[in-house]
Amino acid sequence: MKLSKNFTNPLAANNPVIVQILGICSALAVTVKLEPAFVMGLSVTFVTAFSNLVMSLLRNGVPSRIRIIVQLVVIATLVIVVDQFLRAYMYDVSKQLSVYVGLIITNCIVMGRVEAFALGNKPWDAFVDGVANGLGYAFILVLVAFFRELFGSGTLFGFDVIARFGYVNNSLMLFPPMALIIVGVIIWVHRSINKDLQEK
Amino acid sequence: MGLRNLVDKIKPTFSEGGKLGFLHSTFEGFETFLFVPNTTTSKGAHIRDCNDIKRVMIVVVVALLPALLFGMYNIGYQAGIEGILPAFWFGFLKMLPMIIVSYVTGLAIEFAFAQKRKHEINEGFLVSGLLIPMVMPISVPLWIVALSTAFAVIIGKEVFGGTGMNVFNPALLARAFAFFAYTPQMSGESVWYAADGKTGATALEQLSTTGGMEWSAMDAFIGLIPGSVGETSTLAILIGAAILLFTGVASWRIMLSVFVGGLAFGYLFDVVGLTEFPAYYHLLVGGFAFGAVFMATDPVTSAQTNAGKWIYGLMVGALAVLIRVVNPAYPEGMMLSILFMNALAPLIDYFVVERNIARRKKLIKNVK
Numbered sequence: 001m002k003l004s005k006n007f008t009n010p011l012a013a014n015n016p017v018i019v020q021i022l023g024i025c026s027a028l029a030v031t032v033k034l035e036p037a038f039v040m041g042l043s044v045t046f047v048t049a050f051s052n053l054v055m056s057l058l059r060n061g062v063p064s065r066i067r068i069i070v071q072l073v074v075i076a077t078l079v080i081v082v083d084q085f086l087r088a089y090m091y092d093v094s095k096q097l098s099v100y101v102g103l104i105i106t107n108c109i110v111m112g113r114v115e116a117f118a119l120g121n122k123p124w125d126a127f128v129d130g131v132a133n134g135l136g137y138a139f140i141l142v143l144v145a146f147f148r149e150l151f152g153s154g155t156l157f158g159f160d161v162i163a164r165f166g167y168v169n170n171s172l173m174l175f176p177p178m179a180l181i182i183v184g185v186i187i188w189v190h191r192s193i194n195k196d197l198q199e200k
Numbered sequence: 201m202g203l204r205n206l207v208d209k210i211k212p213t214f215s216e217g218g219k220l221g222f223l224h225s226t227f228e229g230f231e232t233f234l235f236v237p238n239t240t241t242s243k244g245a246h247i248r249d250c251n252d253i254k255r256v257m258i259v260v261v262v263a264l265l266p267a268l269l270f271g272m273y274n275i276g277y278q279a280g281i282e283g284i285l286p287a288f289w290f291g292f293l294k295m296l297p298m299i300i301v302s303y304v305t306g307l308a309i310e311f312a313f314a315q316k317r318k319h320e321i322n323e324g325f326l327v328s329g330l331l332i333p334m335v336m337p338i339s340v341p342l343w344i345v346a347l348s349t350a351f352a353v354i355i356g357k358e359v360f361g362g363t364g365m366n367v368f369n370p371a372l373l374a375r376a377f378a379f380f381a382y383t384p385q386m387s388g389e390s391v392w393y394a395a396d397g398k399t400g401a402t403a404l405e406q407l408s409t410t411g412g413m414e415w416s417a418m419d420a421f422i423g424l425i426p427g428s429v430g431e432t433s434t435l436a437i438l439i440g441a442a443i444l445l446f447t448g449v450a451s452w453r454i455m456l457s458v459f460v461g462g463l464a465f466g467y468l469f470d471v472v473g474l475t476e477f478p479a480y481y482h483l484l485v486g487g488f489a490f491g492a493v494f495m496a497t498d499p500v501t502s503a504q505t506n507a508g509k510w511i512y513g514l515m516v517g518a519l520a521v522l523i524r525v526v527n528p529a530y531p532e533g534m535m536l537s538i539l540f541m542n543a544l545a546p547l548i549d550y551f552v553v554e555r556n557i558a559r560r561k562k563l564i565k566n567v568k
Contacts, residue, residue: 172381181355188359 006125010132013194017140018187022108026100027141028179034157036096037145039086041138043101045131047078048110052118052130059119071114072105079105109137144182148173253363257326259449263440264330264494270436271295271429275338278393278426291338295429298333301342305349306332313358324363324370324500325353331371331494334430335487335535336378337391344382348374368542369501372491372535379535387531392426402427404486407477408524408531413485420484431490434483441493450497453509454516458492459483461517469525482521491534492517501542505552512548516541 016022023044030040054074055062062070083101086094094101104110113133118126149155152173154163163169172178191197269288272295276287306325314321332349352374357366379386392402403425406413415425423433431437444450466479482488496502496516503512516537523533530536 168382168385170381171383172377175380184359185355 003125003128007128007132010129010136011139012136012190013197015136015140015190016109016112016133017137018183018190019197020109020112022112023137024180024183026103026107027137027144027183028176030097030100031141031145031148031179032152032174033096034142034145034149036093037141038138039090039093040097040100041134041141043082043086044104044107044109044137045134046082047075047104047107048113048134048137049127049130050078051075051110051114052126053123055114055118056121056123056126067119071111075110075114076105109133140183140186143186144179147182148179152178254323254326256449257323259447260327260444260494261330263443263449264327264334264430266436266439267430267433267490268295268330268334270423270433271334271431274423274432275429277424294338295333297342298336298338298340298345298429299330301345302332302349303329305346306353309350309353309358310362313362317362319362324357328352328370328374331430332374335371335375335428335490337386337428339391339393340378340385344378344385348378348381351377364500366500368539369495369498372495372539372542375535376539402486402531404524404531407475407481407485408528412477413481417478417481417484420481425485427485428487428490430494431487434489437489437493444493444497450493451499451502451509453506454497454502454513455492457510457513458496458517458520461514462488462492462521463517464514465518465521469521474525482524486524486532487534488517488520491520491538495534495538496541501545503545503548503552505549508545508548508552511552512541512545515544 010016014020017024017027026040026044031037051071051074055071058070058074079102082104083094086097086101113130117129121129146156149157150161151170154167154169155161272291273284273288275291275294276289277291279287279290281287281290303325306329310325311321329349332352333345336345352370356368356370356373357363360366385391401409403413403415403420404427413420413425419425420432421434423436425432441450441455445452445455462482463479466475466482469475470477470479492513496513503509519537519540520533523530523536527533
């Protein structure tokens with residue numbers, strides 16, 4: 001596969017969240033505000049990128065019978081690094097994200113990319129694939145959080161945007177069901193643009 | 201038949217290839233609104249009479265009228281207006297903008313979708329558009345009515361494929377949206393009165409906090425209590441129920457079983473001592489009767505099989521009372537219980553059908 005295609009594909013046409021419907025739980029949980037969603041997206045990008053890279057480097061040395069355990073060790077290590085980093089430098093955000101940073105380890109996108117791509121491709125390709133999938137995930141998270149924070153709190157990144165014009169906050173936006181509906185609407189728009197994705 | 205001739209004359213303009221062909225659905229919608237369609241279905245077995253969905257919907261609208269008219273009077277009565285006619289006129293003027301906003305928003309979206317998808321305009325909104333303002337408190341801002349109507353029609357209906365394909369009752373979805381999105385404007389002490397400055401809890405809230413209410417059961421039955429516009433008068437709702445049952449539009453199984461389920465659970469809670477008022481109070485206050493007669497019986501979102509209807513109805517009634525009594529955050533449980541059972545209705549039907557198949561298979565085995 002060409003490198004550029006390898007990079008752009010997970011961003012739109014094969015987006016992990018809205019096409020493969022992976023990583024939905026965290027997309028609902030951390031998208032109340034833009035800042036945690038943004039940080040979460042970057043964290044997952046870091047983990048997918050480097051777990052892909054490491055597993056791609058190890059792919060010829062790991063017996064296939066124990067590969068899941070090895071993957072878990074690699075992913076868990078990276079998640080702990082991210083978690084400790086957030087606690088050290090972004091304590092507030094880390095508190096808002098609470099368990100969801102630790103739960104990156106169970107994010108289907110991470111394990112899915114390692115299994116489906118990294119084990120069969122060269123390190124650089126795997127790394128690019130990891131970055132792209134992480135960014136594809138991050139993009140949807142930020143998009144959902146944009147609408148939820150704007151209409152739920154009237155702010156963006158904590159700055160007052162429309163609340164000053166007498167906007168009445170829509171508290172349903174702060175509840176997880178609304179995140180699901182927004183993801184659904186994004187999928188709706190996405191599929192009506194990419195007609196080949198529509199199920200018959 | 202001047203109108204018929206006029207419609208026939210302008211028909212080619214709106215047909216495929218005509219000058220205004222893109223407005224085909226809109227024209228079709230108005231034509232069938234005015235006249236009974238002159239085409240009949242050619243395939244399958246059908247009962248042939250002039251009842252299409254529009255006529256059925258109009259029966260429901262007629263059945264809603266007693267509750268609506270009484271609700272208008274009650275708005276004025278609660279605001280402290282003397283005399284029947286002035287109170288009614290006051291309520292009418294308060295209610296009219298809500299009805300107009302609800303219809304305009306909903307129909308505009310329905311027409312746009314029908315036009316875009318090139319199918320006929322469905323008339324389901326005829327009822328939903330009237331139900332939505334009737335389940336809202338009278339002082340709710342009009343933009344909330346518009347927003348929740350839009351939400352209900354787009355997310356609740358068009359996403360699933362339009363009228364007849366929706367999982368949830370659109371009117372209740374609109375209310376649920378408004379309730380969770382704009383809780384301060386939808387509940388509390390001040391929203392139930394159209395007059396400025398007048399506040400007070402609804403009968404339901406009083407019952408859940410103090411165990412009693414300041415009105416007699418007779419007041420609650422007639423409907424002289426604060427609450428959403430259409431829901432207060434159990435009497436007017438029962439008149440509507442009679443119309444629905446007489447014309448066969450709504451299922452008596454569902455209506456009856458909702459009341460039985462609610463009464464049974466209300467009695468149960470009364471016996472164990474969780475509530476300090478007679479069980480039948482549940483049926484008189486809040487949206488219980490309104491929900492049972494007009495919402496739970498929605499033929500699209502309720503269970504389809506006869507046994508399923510009993511189970512569905514009993515659970516709607518039981519859950520409504522359960523939420524009212526056990527969950528202090530929601531004094532009104534009818535909305536949530538109907539929406540919840542809407543989601544479960546296909547599952548109930550599935551098991552009823554499976555059971556029937558299993559029973560018939562067993563019969564075959566026994567004969568062998």
